Amino acid sequence: MCQSNAYLLDQAGGEKLLMEDVSLITPLDEGGVELIGLFGDRLTVQATIKEMDLLKHRIVMIESNE
Amino acid sequence: MCQSNAYLLDQAGGEKLLMEDVSLITPLDEGGVELIGLFGDRLTVQATIKEMDLLKHRIVMIESNE
Numbered sequence: 001m002c003q004s005n006a007y008l009l010d011q012a013g014g015e016k017l018l019m020e021d022v023s024l025i026t027p028l029d030e031g032g033v034e035l036i037g038l039f040g041d042r043l044t045v046q047a048t049i050k051e052m053d054l055l056k057h058r059i060v061m062i063e064s065n066e
Numbered sequence: 067m068c069q070s071n072a073y074l075l076d077q078a079g080g081e082k083l084l085m086e087d088v089s090l091i092t093p094l095d096e097g098g099v100e101l102i103g104l105f106g107d108r109l110t111v112q113a114t115i116k117e118m119d120l121l122k123h124r125i126v127m128i129e130s131n132e
Contacts, residue, residue: 052118
């Protein structure tokens with residue numbers, strides 16, 4: 001299984017788990033990132049991608065204010 | 067194995083395989099994206115991420131002119 005977990009870093013440097021088993025990641029033209037999970041669940045987050053580590057199954061995003 | 071292949075879409079809509087077995091993807095502050103492969107090989111590409119499909123093992127990027 002190759003899904004990853006998505007984490008959000010807030011401006012204070014804290015990290016929280018946003019979504020497990022993310023299968024599709026789409027940066028949006030209008031800003032933000034759309035995450036789609038294994039079962040079709042969707043989440044749009046105002047953030048930018050910082051790093052995706054496919055071996056560690058980690059997608060790390062940073063909160064944006066835009 | 068959860069690495070993905072990275073593809074680049076050019077302005078004309080063509081798609082080419084840029085790198086196989088990408089394990090780490092990092093958008094760069096100065097623009098572009100750094101790809102690191104399973105064996106530590108690195109490639110920096112002037113592109114933005116369009117979509118990452120972890121089930122299909124596809125990272126699709128679009129050429130940027132910045």
